[in-house]
Amino acid sequence: MANPLLAVNYVADAAIPNNRLVRPGTGDRNVALATAATDSIIGVVNEMPPGIATGERVDVVRVGIAWVEAGAAITRGALITSDGVGRAVTAAPGVGVNNRIIGVADESASAAGDVIRFTIEPGSVQG
Numbered sequence: 001m002a003n004p005l006l007a008v009n010y011v012a013d014a015a016i017p018n019n020r021l022v023r024p025g026t027g028d029r030n031v032a033l034a035t036a037a038t039d040s041i042i043g044v045v046n047e048m049p050p051g052i053a054t055g056e057r058v059d060v061v062r063v064g065i066a067w068v069e070a071g072a073a074i075t076r077g078a079l080i081t082s083d084g085v086g087r088a089v090t091a092a093p094g095v096g097v098n099n100r101i102i103g104v105a106d107e108s109a110s111a112a113g114d115v116i117r118f119t120i121e122p123g124s125v126q127g
Contacts, residue, residue, distance in 0.1 A: 005064035006063035007059040007062065008059070008062050010029055010060055011029055011031070012025075012030070012032075012052045012055065012057075013026050014032060014033065015051065015052065016032075017045075017069075018046065019045065019068050020034070020045055020069060020086030021033075022034055022086065023042060023082075031043075031058065035082065037081040037082060037089075038098065038099065041082055041102040042062060042122070043066075044061050044120070045059075045060060046061055064120060065120070067115050068102075068116060069087045069114070071083035071085070072109070078091075079103075080105055081101050087112065088116070095127050097127050098126050100124050101122065101123050104118060105117075106118050
């Protein structure tokens with residue numbers, strides 16, 4: 001079960017699929033799909049019905065336990081970041097490289113497309 005403690009409302013800069021990670025958008029109250037491990041990831045979209053269109057308002061879960069779509073296999077307890085399309089992947093920065101993380105996987109994902117729970121704990125990790 002997810003337990004979102006704080007959701008903040010924003011405007012989507014572009015379409016955002018459900019259970020994807022987001023970063024700050026073009027304006028102070030906008031968000032965009034996270035597309036790199038170096039993005040300043042701020043939360044996850046857990047909307048129903050799935051997906052948000054460009055210009056629509058969207059609640060972003062910023063604190064708590066939420067759902068996220070995996071972009072690859074993830075081991076429970078792994079620090080997670082974003083792949084190129086806003087899905088969660090294990091943070092694995094190269095030596096001297098920083099990755100922004102959004103949290104810790106509470107469940108394992110066996111493959112891309114699995115939806116898992118994670119605890120939101122933003123930060124960064126260096127390889």
